[in-house]
Amino acid sequence: MTRVLKSYLSGTFVAGTGRAAKLYDPARGTVVAETSTEGLDIAGALDYARDVGGPALRELTFAQRGELLSAMASALHEYRDELLDLARLNGGNTRGDAKFDIDGCTGTLAFYGKLGGTLGDRTFFVDGESEQLARNPRYIGQHIRVPRHGVAVHINAFNFPGWGFGEKAAVALLAGMPVLCKPGTSTSLVTARMFEILAAADVLPKGAVSLLCGSAGSLLDHLGPQDAVAFTGSSGTGAMIRGRANLLAAGVPVNVEADSLNSAVLGPDVDDESETFDMFVRETARDMWQKAGQKCTAIRRIYVPRESLDDVREALIGEIQRNLVGDPGLKQVRVGPVATAQQHRDVKEGIQTLAKEGRFVYGDGGPGTLEGEGLENGYFVGPTLLEVDGPGPGAVHDLEVFGPVQTLIPYDGTAAEAIPSVARGKGSLVSSVYTDDKNFARDMILGLAPYNGRLHLGGRKVADHSPGPGTVLPQMVHGGPGRAGGGEELGGVRGLHFYMQRTAVQGLKPLIERIAGV
């Protein structure tokens, strides 16, 4: 019998009626679960979150909210093995990929749990120092930040059903806002199970978290001026959500974290015998195999000085060949399938579009040789490396192919040529620079900063410590300008600000200080 996923609304698990969406095992193309949101009382669930969850969270101090997050992390961690298994079953994740998602979720919850402890016994923030606003020093202004009184609606992407839920929920809950999570339907098995675990553990106040598992239905129609939306996914869908008339009319803040064309740039100083070269190759190749290239932070454009191109090409091909493709349940497999049949079609089509302006260096968009049995109907794309002639305009800067696909781009080894070419991506989540030349590092970092949410600087002395550009750490802001959506998530306490209203309070100094608690 097919497993039927339930939503968690108004404090109850409920299943929708009517035609259900099917969830697949992407390695085999078989149905593993189904879910529907038809007939569910979404408006009622939002009210429940606002009226029951919101007040309960706002009463708590940051430290107490942090304890909730720590308890969530512990509850989920107890079921780690089961969750890893579900990530394989419904996401096509290898064990390593699944850990990246599941441990990323619990790790981020735990990080914000600890952060809450450092924010202490307050229920809202004081923002900056007070300002004297009149000749008389007793008339002052003080900014505060208070939790918004609505619900934080989180629309997540299919590639991280665990982390996507956890990283957004951690930040909103710590800020004091209840959360309604709408995972990507196709891989929502993990998220649905997480909600069962959390409900059974009974670690959260009523109404603090809700789950809408399946089609969003009328979700966005019911939002008002105190709500907030955080979306992760394609820039097209992000723009559509942002452009919705009712959200614009009500001034609902929408944070968009969109896939983008991230770059890695090899410096002209790096020779192929160096640790920096190895680091560059290792981290670039990782973004090919990890999650089968389905990371919004994955390197798509690989900039290489022309004179190093042969060395890099050879080294990357060597790495690709070592990473076997196939059944994600097999230990020796590094590259699983992409997540859905639709992704499978899109990635293959995208590869052909890219190939029109370049050439295949490795792979051709086909599945290649697969490890394992019964994979004939799986959504496999073999790692595919392309190469173009130079850093000029082209599809490589515009078309994100969300799979194990990267393109080599030769350049002249100067920052002056690399920076405007990276900028052709119109805004990225992250770019990386690999160099041991301090001046090149400086020119590149400051030149690329306006076009990127994050910059990763590789070099000899950090070769053994770096998690690579694809790993999103909760301490650092995640998001990017332009095409990447212009949003910001995480970044420690910075992420909380999206869920809070900054208000300037003017009046008598001792009274304001008493109210602000300073």
Place this chain on the structure above:
Amino acid sequence: MTRVLKSYLSGTFVAGTGRAAKLYDPARGTVVAETSTEGLDIAGALDYARDVGGPALRELTFAQRGELLSAMASALHEYRDELLDLARLNGGNTRGDAKFDIDGCTGTLAFYGKLGGTLGDRTFFVDGESEQLARNPRYIGQHIRVPRHGVAVHINAFNFPGWGFGEKAAVALLAGMPVLCKPGTSTSLVTARMFEILAAADVLPKGAVSLLCGSAGSLLDHLGPQDAVAFTGSSGTGAMIRGRANLLAAGVPVNVEADSLNSAVLGPDVDDESETFDMFVRETARDMWQKAGQKCTAIRRIYVPRESLDDVREALIGEIQRNLVGDPGLKQVRVGPVATAQQHRDVKEGIQTLAKEGRFVYGDGGPGTLEGEGLENGYFVGPTLLEVDGPGPGAVHDLEVFGPVQTLIPYDGTAAEAIPSVARGKGSLVSSVYTDDKNFARDMILGLAPYNGRLHLGGRKVADHSPGPGTVLPQMVHGGPGRAGGGEELGGVRGLHFYMQRTAVQGLKPLIERIAGV
């Protein structure tokens, strides 16, 4: 001969061709100038700002950019009398109203000029402390904020042609972004003259500021991912700009500061013999007469405990009667005309809509008795005070009538009744609370904070120091949630962040510190 206003694009004053928009003296309905943007090379002007103005500004330190702002303030202040006169001629401003706009402009420029000095010899910001990101303490992350590489497009409202230009330009220029200012056409005489003064004074680098004086034409069509838009005006137009497909697709940040239904709440403790009562009446009445009620921060909804209603009504009527309406050039006149024929129609229509759910306490939407000669064709609306029965739902919370119009709302004197009623405005720029009761003050401030960008706390001890809620001080954030647009301007250094990209930089500690300059 009618004065023809020019735009200032690509470093040159240029006049448009074709049909020009007419600018009027709103006290007399006579044409005082005309302007057109037809045929102007807007795309070229934006490129000039990006390619010439941007690099010049980014090279400067904050202190040097601050010096530019101080020089702008001085240059404009030299022509203060002429500018005050133009504000009367084209804006219908009394001398007091004109000072509010013109001195507000130079004062804000001067404030940010000084602030630049305190930010020192840096060209970009370091944001927060560095974070250790691996076991090895040498692998760190550091956030920086760098100026965006595009142009800051400022679309201003008709009510503050001086301040609107100055307050937005000060912040963007200090952040390191070139500015293109699009004033409200109907009152752009002041802004156009300011640009002539600034160009003659030659205090800014080429391309740092541009003026598009008249219809916006294709302005928004040419914007890309490094640009930014700050808009002040109606929430409807704000939503339209935000919802533009090309801005959404490129992820252009849009800051909206929209008119809203601001409130003043009298506490139950305040008796009519007290200084707090007088302050409440004085500040509420000021928002009726100042700028003929055409301030986005003006109090529209006046909450009064039922038992104080008669006292307040009487006191407000007394204030209104003292404030003569008529020719803004006459010394004894306090209330000038509204700015345009369209405003005139809208305000009169809006008053009738409000009156359907309430009753007139003073005035009826007609001009009343006017001081002065030749005002038959002027756009005069006499101060109009309405009253409704209670704090429940109604047009008073939804319809902003942008003129000398306010409504009395009796309530039971509890925060529990006042807060949800104020919140019916769906988000405001500012609300005020007048009380000497510490607990009421606290309950109101914390209860209203999520619904307001700014809160003004009046009371006995600040009665003589407060500038009132309608005055926007550069130290404090200006903007509000929901219907007020969800934006933030000013607020000291906070305002600069909109014009900058926050970028997380990860790598080797000494190298990152060298690049960040810490």
